Amino acid sequence: MRFMMIMIPGHRDEADWTPSAEAVAAMSKFNDALTKAGALLALDGLHPSSKGARVSFAGGRGTVTDGPFTEAKEIVGGYWLIQAKSKEEAVEWASRAPAADGDVIEVRQVYEMSDFPPEVQAAAGA
Amino acid sequence: MAAGADTNRAIDAVWRIESARLIAGLARIVRDVGAAEELAQDALVAALEQWPRSGVPDNPGAWLMGTAKHRAIDLLRRRTVLERKHAELGRALESRLEIDEPDLDAAVDGDGVGDDLLRLIFTTCHPALSTEARVALTLRLLGGLTTEEIARAFLVPVSTVAQRIVRAKRTLAEARVPFEVPRGGELAVRLSAVLEVVYLIFNEGYSATAGDDWMRPALCEDAVRLGRILAELVPAEPEVHGLAALMEIQASRSAARIDPSGAPVLLLEQDRGRWDQLLVRRGLAALERAQDLGGALGPYALQAAIAACHARARTAVETDWQRIAALYDALAQIAPSPVVELNRAVALAMAFGPATGLELVDTLRSEPSLEHYHLLPSVRGDLLARLGRLGEARAEFERAAELTRNVRERELLLARAAACAAGPQP
Numbered sequence: 001m002r003f004m005m006i007m008i009p010g011h012r013d014e015a016d017w018t019p020s021a022e023a024v025a026a027m028s029k030f031n032d033a034l035t036k037a038g039a040l041l042a043l044d045g046l047h048p049s050s051k052g053a054r055v056s057f058a059g060g061r062g063t064v065t066d067g068p069f070t071e072a073k074e075i076v077g078g079y080w081l082i083q084a085k086s087k088e089e090a091v092e093w094a095s096r097a098p099a100a101d102g103d104v105i106e107v108r109q110v111y112e113m114s115d116f117p118p119e120v121q122a123a124a125g126a
Numbered sequence: 127m128a129a130g131a132d133t134n135r136a137i138d139a140v141w142r143i144e145s146a147r148l149i150a151g152l153a154r155i156v157r158d159v160g161a162a163e164e165l166a167q168d169a170l171v172a173a174l175e176q177w178p179r180s181g182v183p184d185n186p187g188a189w190l191m192g193t194a195k196h197r198a199i200d201l202l203r204r205r206t207v208l209e210r211k212h213a214e215l216g217r218a219l220e221s222r223l224e225i226d227e228p229d230l231d232a233a234v235d236g237d238g239v240g241d242d243l244l245r246l247i248f249t250t251c252h253p254a255l256s257t258e259a260r261v262a263l264t265l266r267l268l269g270g271l272t273t274e275e276i277a278r279a280f281l282v283p284v285s286t287v288a289q290r291i292v293r294a295k296r297t298l299a300e301a302r303v304p305f306e307v308p309r310g311g312e313l314a315v316r317l318s319a320v321l322e323v324v325y326l327i328f329n330e331g332y333s334a335t336a337g338d339d340w341m342r343p344a345l346c347e348d349a350v351r352l353g354r355i356l357a358e359l360v361p362a363e364p365e366v367h368g369l370a371a372l373m374e375i376q377a378s379r380s381a382a383r384i385d386p387s388g389a390p391v392l393l394l395e396q397d398r399g400r401w402d403q404l405l406v407r408r409g410l411a412a413l414e415r416a417q418d419l420g421g422a423l424g425p426y427a428l429q430a431a432i433a434a435c436h437a438r439a440r441t442a443v444e445t446d447w448q449r450i451a452a453l454y455d456a457l458a459q460i461a462p463s464p465v466v467e468l469n470r471a472v473a474l475a476m477a478f479g480p481a482t483g484l485e486l487v488d489t490l491r492s493e494p495s496l497e498h499y500h501l502l503p504s505v506r507g508d509l510l511a512r513l514g515r516l517g518e519a520r521a522e523f524e525r526a527a528e529l530t531r532n533v534r535e536r537e538l539l540l541a542r543a544a545a546c547a548a549g550p551q552p
Contacts, residue, residue: 036240037143038354042404081404083347088139092186113381113400121386 002041002110003090005080010102017048026098034082034093045078074104081110133178141170142270144187149267150242151191153305155198159249160295163267165201169194243268244359245305247352250294251320254301259294260323262287268355269348278341280330317360321369321426324352328373335532337388346377357412364421367412371430374409375437378402389534394442406437425461428453447477464493472505480512500529504539511546520546 011017019027034040046052049067056063069075084090087109094105113121145166153162169190183189250263265271265279273291277284308316331345353370360366382400385391413434416427432453439445454470467490475483487506496502507522523543527536 036355036358038351038358041408083351084139085142085344086135086139088135089142092136092139092143119386 001084001086002112003082003084003087004108004110005082005090005094005097006106006108007077007079007097007099008074008104008106009077010100010104023098023100030096030098031080033096034080039082039084039093041081041083043078043080046076049075130178133182134174136182137170137173137177140173140182140186140190144190145170145270146246146268147187147243148190148194150246152194152198153246153249154242155195156201157305158295158299159246159263159267159305160299161201163295165194165197166190168197240359241307243355244307247320247356247359248307248316249298249303249305251316251323252298252303253316253319254297254303255294256290257323257326259290259297260319261326262290263294264323264352265327265348266291268352271348275341278339279345281339281342317363317366320356321365324349324356325369325373325426327352328376332376335384335388335390343380346373346380349373350377357415361415362419364416364419365424365426367416367419368421368424368426368428368430371409371412371416372426372433374405374412375430375433378405378409378437390532393436394445398440398442401437409437410434423456423460425457428457428460432457445476447473451477464490464496465499468496468499468502468505471509475509475512480509484509484513498529500526500535500539502526503529507539507542507546511542514550516546516550519543 031040031043049069049072052067052069054065054067054069056065082090082093084093087107090107090109094107097105099105148166148169149159149162152165153159156162156165172193173186173190177183247264247268250267251260255263261280262276265276266273271279273287274284277287280287307313327345328349331343331347331349334342334345350370350373353366353373356366357370378401379393379396381402382396382398383391391397409430413427413430416422416424416430421427422431432450435446435450435453451470451473454466454473458466458470467486471483471486471490473483474486484506487502487509490496490502491506493502503522504526507519507526510516510519510522520543523539523546527539527543530536530539
């Protein structure tokens with residue numbers, strides 16, 4: 001099974017915020033542990049929301065808003081994709097992330113083709 | 127902290143993450159994988175008793191290791207006392223263990239987790255054990271699978287697996303197999319054995335068919351994970367990356383290998399949109415690591431390179447068959463086998479025309495090991511059909527249909543035979 005661990009940092013998404021050396025080292029160590037356990041599939045960090053944009057849909061149209069998203073409660077900072085045998089295992093990994101107070105890591109299972117019923121699989125095919 | 131079933135599942139998850147390292151660390155202390163597993167499981171029992179009340183500790187791995195170490199030290203002390211008693215009575219020593227108190231601390235702390243895991247996997251794949259024993263013990267101690275899960279995965283009774291594991295531990299103890307990483311010339315051979323076990327596990331999972339117990343295809347994930355762990359433990363060995371690459375790329379095709387109705391789909395007919403590009407990328411990266419280390423001609427690296435050729439082709443038509451043929455040429459020299467020759471013939475046919483392939487296939491007709499291998503007549507039939515020799519092709523497809531044990535495949539082959547009988551296609 002695969003899970004996405006979505007990092008939702010507690011700090012406000014400031015364009016000039018940079019992590020401390022200790023934080024970087026701690027995160028490196030965590031990513032290393034995931035790699036050594038053969039569990040890490042992929043990971044990425046995202047540029048600050050000030051460089052991003054949101055497309056909001058209403059009335060059949062999308063409206064573009066440039067970042068920063070000062071009204072948003074949660075801004076995604078990055079994600080890991082991991083292999084695990086259960087949600088509990090993914091949650092255990094997430095619990096070990098060197099997160100700061102106020103951070104949240106959301107754990108969600110990734111859909112695989114076999115999760116879908118045959119008709120959907122057929123539709124997804126050629 | 128949620129009580130009951132939730133906590134047990136959480137503890138289960140911790141166990142799956144920690145058990146291999148725990149057993150490895152303990153095995154270095156007590157010099158016996160059987161005793162190490164027992165000590166580890168004692169620690170798990172303690173966790174199951176205490177954590178529902180106290181909550182899962184911040185560092186569960188350290189908690190388990192600490193708990194287990196105390197018992198390990200007790201065990202060692204008792205052994206030492208026992209040895210002295212035996213000596214006093216003039217009887218032969220049961221164990222060669224002679225550890226004084228100051229040395230005990232050093233023995234307990236050791237030189238690092240990674241080395242212990244490596245020692246463990248070399249032990250579970252030791253040549254003193256039969257292949258089935260190595261597979262079972264590796265899945266149990268490194269994969270963290272239960273006896274029941276292993277039994278379901280390999281379609282054998284639970285008691286069979288249980289006995290295999292018990293006997294394996296006894297064999298290792300009686301042969302006094304040292305808990306160590308092999309050195310020098312021995313390393314290559316022993317590593318080869320480890321890789322073989324991992325790939326065997328992968329293939330068992332890969333051969334699972336639709337409708338099988340889900341533990342079977344899950345074996346692929348277990349094997350790929352072990353391959354990744356090995357790549358981190360022995361990063362300087364190119365064939366380790368070669369095997370990891372091969373497995374990642376083969377695993378990338380899992381969703382495409384079976385169509386929605388459960389029938390198997392041949393590689394060239396698979397919907398490539400279903401190939402998992404994440405795994406393909408990982409496989410190609412691992413292959414590059416193997417090649418950068420100078421291991422491009424290792425057997426696993428070569429097989430991975432062939433798989434990579436398919437992975438890189440966005441459609442079957444875009445496949446670089448000449449490159450695949452060249453890679454099979456290399457594989458045929460480095461790790462020759464009749465099956466490799468047969469695959470080489472297929473590649474030659476795709477690259478240079480069916481006549482070229484048939485020339486090679488014809489040399490394999492008298493090969494004893496391929497006598498009951500349905501793919502030989504199946505390939506020959508295909509090449510003959512492409513050359514317009516339909517009568518001969520039909521006979522080969524019928525022969526192949528007789529030899530295969532797979533119902534779906536038999537249907538396919540008989541259909542091809544019928545098509546030959548119907549005459550040339552427009």
